[in-house]
Amino acid sequence: MLTFDVVVVGAGPAGAAAALAARREGATVLLLDRSDFPRDKPCGDGIASEAVTVLNALGVHGVTDGYPPVERLRLVAPGGAAVARSLPRPAHTVPRRVFDERLVRAAVAAGADLRRHTVREVHDDGTGVTVDGRFRAAVLIGADGAQSVVRRALGHAVNPPGHLAVAIRGYAPTTNTSEQVIVTTEQRWPAYAWEFPLGDGTANVGYGEVLRGAPLSKSYLRDRLDQLIPGSRPGVVRGHHLPLSTRRPSPVVGRVLLAGDALSLINPFTGEGIFYAVLSGSLAGQAAARKTDYRRALRHRLGRHLRHSSFAARLTRHSGVVDAAVEAAARDAAVFDRMVELGLGDGVFDLRTIGRIASRLGHRHPAAP
Structure with missing residues (x-):
């Protein structure tokens, strides 16, 4: 049986980031994926600047090379209102076949051992985690996507309708x-x-x-x-x-951590997941290598944002609120920027933004005399 400090299941953005972070701490890392790279992955391919910043901090540069920055966003509301403005920070569109390959190769270059393997069984005996009777780790990170085998092994059901x-x-x-x-x-x-x-x-x-x-x-x-x-x-x-992140399982069970889509880290406001993936993967890899509290690190880094994005998801169940928000963003660039930061990064609502949206909602639905 091969033994490592950290085994990462899934070599997508969350898994590659986890492997990179753990290697930076000096841990031995095994990175498992059922596919060879490069491989296609259904996704919107949108890479926000916030995700690039996380990767740069891990020593990974050039992940968007060859794909020009996209400077503007046009958003059309359910009722037809529209806003088109410059993004606070440029985004990129990079096919996952290219983006994921660049990340996983960076992890390998950093010293991670990449192997093609379909994981079927995970067993945590309290002193370590065994994968399929072949690999053993002090800590295992499940970063194997929306259909996560690791998540199921922990007893977490898939997200229910509405989430x-x-x-x-x-x-x-x-x-x-x-x-x-x-x-x-x-x-x-x-x-x-x-x-x-x-x-x-x-x-x-x-x-x-x-x-x-x-x-x-x-x-x-x-x-x-x-x-x-x-x-x-x-x-x-x-x-x-x-x-969607409105229904997340526990990020830690014993010696097993979850990151990215396996942790239901998809922005309910926009469907964005790449930034969440690389950030949670980075935090998980660092915590696994250092043997520190991953749950606390997630809460410190994303807790407030996740509360605000869940609030935004509940608020925007009424399409009229989205109409009002888009109208407010068309009138006020600061509102537009806040909405983008909430939807693509780790931004939060502020009183000014809420006030502007409420004002437009009042104009759309004036109180009865």
Whole structure:
């Protein structure tokens, strides 16, 4: 049996970040994934600057090389109001086939042992964690995505309806080179379509909505995309689930930690998950190597933000609130910036933003005399 200080299951952004962080602390690291790299992964491919900042702190640079910055965001509200402004910090659109490959190679270059292996059984005996009777670690990190085997082994069920979204994405030709576009819809709200340009004449296009119990077909999701982004005509589309952060399992059980999608770290306000993945993976890898409190580190770094994003998710269940928020963002750049920081990074609401949205909501629904 091969023994390591840290075994990481899943070599996506959360797992690669965990391996990098643990190696920086001098730990021996085994990184397991069921796929070879490069490999495709259904996703919106949006890389926020906040995620790049986390990776830079881990010594990883150049992850967005070759993909030009996207400077602007256009957001269309369910009622038709729209705002288009410069992002507080530029974003990038990098296919996961490229982005994940760059991260996992950085982890290997840092000394992580990468092996292709499909994990089926995890056993924590109190003194260490054994994986499939072949590998053993002092601490194991489950970063194996929305269908996490490690999460199931800990007894955590998948997120229930209302806390789980489904989306499709494909690639399509576009003349758009400078704007991320998000088009929300009142029909089956909360739901939206997107177009994120790669800068080479193509864009990542997709559509997603929160599940309410009944399964949704790929043809239905594709029809909704065609309605909201007319003429996008993506080729092959792939679907994926997004476990929302409004229903998270415990991040620590014994000697096992969870990070990224396995911990349901998907922003319920926007569906963003890359920033959460690299940040939680970094915190998990550091805690595993140092034998410090991962739960406390997560709470310190993301606790306030997660409370605010959950509040935003509850507030925006009413599409009229989104209409008011977009109208407020069109009138006030500071409101726009706060909304972006809440949706793509670790931002929070402030009283000014809440006041501006409430004011627009009052204009839309004046009190009866």
